[in-house]
Amino acid sequence: MTEQELQRRESLSKLREMGIDPYPAEMYEVTAFAQDIVTQYQEEILEDGAKNRLNFQSVSLAGRIMANREAGKALFLNLQDSSGRIQLYLRRDDFMQGEEAPLFDIAIKKLLDLGDYVGVKGFAFKTKTGEVSVHVQEFQFLAKSLRPLPVVKKDAEGNIYDAFTDPEQRYRMRYVDLTVNTGFRDIFIKRTKLIKTMRAYLDELGLLEVETPILQPIHGGAAARPFKTHHNTLDMTLYLRIANELYLKRLIVAGFDGVYEFAKMFRNEGMDRTHNPEFTALEFYVAYKDYNWMMDVTEQMLERVARAIHANGESTAEVGGNVINFAGPYRRLTMFDAIQEYTGINVETADESELRDYCKKEHIEIDNSMGKAKLIDEIFGEKVEKHLIQPTFLIDYPVEMSPLTKKHRSKPGLVERFELFVNGKEVANAYSELNDPIDQRERFEDQLRLAARGDEEAMAMDEDFIRALEYGMPPTAGIGFGIDRLAMMFTGQTSIQEVLFFPQMRPEVAE
RNA sequence: GAUCUCGUAGCUCAGUCGGUAGAGCACUUGACUUUUAAUCAAGGAGUCAUGGGUUCGAGUCCCAUCGAGAUCACCA
Numbered sequence: 001m002t003e004q005e006l007q008r009r010e011s012l013s014k015l016r017e018m019g020i021d022p023y024p025a026e027m028y029e030v031t032a033f034a035q036d037i038v039t040q041y042q043e044e045i046l047e048d049g050a051k052n053r054l055n056f057q058s059v060s061l062a063g064r065i066m067a068n069r070e071a072g073k074a075l076f077l078n079l080q081d082s083s084g085r086i087q088l089y090l091r092r093d094d095f096m097q098g099e100e101a102p103l104f105d106i107a108i109k110k111l112l113d114l115g116d117y118v119g120v121k122g123f124a125f126k127t128k129t130g131e132v133s134v135h136v137q138e139f140q141f142l143a144k145s146l147r148p149l150p151v152v153k154k155d156a157e158g159n160i161y162d163a164f165t166d167p168e169q170r171y172r173m174r175y176v177d178l179t180v181n182t183g184f185r186d187i188f189i190k191r192t193k194l195i196k197t198m199r200a201y202l203d204e205l206g207l208l209e210v211e212t213p214i215l216q217p218i219h220g221g222a223a224a225r226p227f228k229t230h231h232n233t234l235d236m237t238l239y240l241r242i243a244n245e246l247y248l249k250r251l252i253v254a255g256f257d258g259v260y261e262f263a264k265m266f267r268n269e270g271m272d273r274t275h276n277p278e279f280t281a282l283e284f285y286v287a288y289k290d291y292n293w294m295m296d297v298t299e300q301m302l303e304r305v306a307r308a309i310h311a312n313g314e315s316t317a318e319v320g321g322n323v324i325n326f327a328g329p330y331r332r333l334t335m336f337d338a339i340q341e342y343t344g345i346n347v348e349t350a351d352e353s354e355l356r357d358y359c360k361k362e363h364i365e366i367d368n369s370m371g372k373a374k375l376i377d378e379i380f381g382e383k384v385e386k387h388l389i390q391p392t393f394l395i396d397y398p399v400e401m402s403p404l405t406k407k408h409r410s411k412p413g414l415v416e417r418f419e420l421f422v423n424g425k426e427v428a429n430a431y432s433e434l435n436d437p438i439d440q441r442e443r444f445e446d447q448l449r450l451a452a453r454g455d456e457e458a459m460a461m462d463e464d465f466i467r468a469l470e471y472g473m474p475p476t477a478g479i480g481f482g483i484d485r486l487a488m489m490f491t492g493q494t495s496i497q498e499v500l501f502f503p504q505m506r507p508e509v510a511e
Numbered sequence: 512g513a514u515c516u517c518g519u520a521g522c523u524c525a526g527u528c529g530g531u532a533g534a535g536c537a538c539u540u541g542a543c544u545u546u547u548a549a550u551c552a553a554g555g556a557g558u559c560a561u562g563g564g565u566u567c568g569a570g571u572c573c574c575a576u577c578g579a580g581a582u583c584a585c586c587a
Binding site (some may be wrong): 002003004005007067069070071072073074075076078087089091092093113114127128129131133147148149150151152153154155156159160161162163164165166167168169171180222223224225267269270272273275365377381419426429457482505506507508 | 512518520521522523524535536537538539542543544545546547548549550555556577578579580581584585586587
């Protein structure tokens with residue numbers, strides 16, 4: 001233990017010796033928040049020069065002590081609660097009556113540490129330097145802090161000193177990060193607002209919020225490697241879901257007109273600043289609709305989210321120097337037109353060898369197993385994706401890449417699918433859902449052939465899902481959003497770790 | 512997975528050419544009854560990420576390992 005930790009444990013036992021409980025069980029009544037007092041406190045100067053205080057004359061607040069300035073027999077503390085900070089003013093005279101005398105000199109002045117949770121009662125006033133403060137009349141320990149917090153200081157110009165900046169420590173000890181770097185709380189508040197706004201919108205559309213299994217015997221619905229686990233009683237292998245799509249569609253089969261789920265997904269793949277092993281997706285499916293309808297809905301929903309998140313109701317967000325406008329309508333561009341626009345290649349007429357030559361010329365990595373569809377996907381990823389800054393629907397994909405998507409109503413070889421790109425990154429994936437059970441079985445069989453050739457991410461056959469489709473699924477539009485990536489866009493963050501409270505980390509070396 | 516950078520006091524960081532470890536804040540003691548990055552005086556605090564190697568001598572040079580960040584690859 002460090003010197004400071006030992007000192008704090010010493011303070012703790014001294015408090016107990018004085019009969020003060022450092023961790024009282026009783027609830028503490030809070031009647032005011034720091035920020036409200038600071039912004040709403042008012043006083044008037046009377047004719048005789050006296051001050052007439054107009055509000056907050058009897059308040060009770062609670063929080064953490066974040067600064068301590070002793071001034072002789074007075075004491076100035078900064079108290080931080082969920083709303084912000086306020087200065088506390090304590091005078092020994094207020095605590096000197098009779099047997100309470102030691103409380104001030106010993107318990108408060110000596111045994112109070114930065115980071116302690118306390119409750120105070122008193123009245124608001126303005127110090128002679130003009131700071132709204134609380135003159136404390138009653139003081140109580142609520143929870144002793146045994147470890148020193150990083151002390152971040154700010155001067156009058158707003159310059160920050162000794163900020164707690166080490167990303168490793170910030171992510172490992174988010175409780176410390178959010179205590180001393182309170183500005184980061186706003187990211188998470190906005191993240192929640194994003195989800196609540198989407199939920200409200202979907203509820204208005206009349207969709208039903210549902211929950212589907214996280215532990216799945218067959219990992220379907222996406223192309224990704226799963227986490228594998230084992231159920232002891234059933235003695236069977238289960239997978240943490242990589243997607244919930246096939247379950248949500250079973251519910252459309254069941255007769256719900258629309259269902260949605262905010263779902264944690266788990267993918268056993270690399271980690272970087274846009275990938276965490278577990279992440280959140282919103283998926284929703286609506287019967288009797290198609291992907292054109294879904295594009296309209298997406299525009300409306302994202303515009304509403306943008307306006308809800310920004311205090312001024314703006315529909316724009318700034319990410320990495322780009323100002324992105326989420327007000328619809330968004331550009332709708334076919335994948336083939338997009339490639340034509342950014343590379344000059346006519347994918348429709350080009351054959352596989354032409355595409356191969358282009359990739360070699362442009363140093364795009366390919367291998368011999370790739371067919372035309374895969375080559376198109378590679379070219380798109382290398383040459384087009386990064387240009388799609390403003391929200392853009394990329395539509396009509398080759399059928400080979402989309403085993404769960406309905407064939408295009410008029411374009412042979414394509415499917416009715418779109419992905420939404422914002423700031424050069426994919427944030428949503430949607431399609432007119434494949435509801436022809438015979439076609440679906442053939443698509444799964446194609447996937448099995450890919451798996452046999454060594455494609456680790458090919459989908460497995462899901463006989464029960466086929467059975468569900470055989471009973472009949474109405475024409476349906478479905479979509480999945482990457483909530484973490486959306487949260488990044490709406491909060492201007494470039495790392496997924498900044499929008500997750502507890503990003504995955506390698507194990508810490510024991511203290 | 513590859514490459515590069517980083518890891519020194521609770522926090523933020525210095526540490527020269529290899530010569531037994533420094534600052535500010537925080538902490539301890541004292542002074543000060545309207546201070547506010549409070550101030551003033553004195554003091555304490557370190558397995559220099561871990562393990563090896565070179566050397567008379569390693570925070571510093573070399574190797575390995577662990578952790579983090581960035582870039583790339585992979586992955587919707």
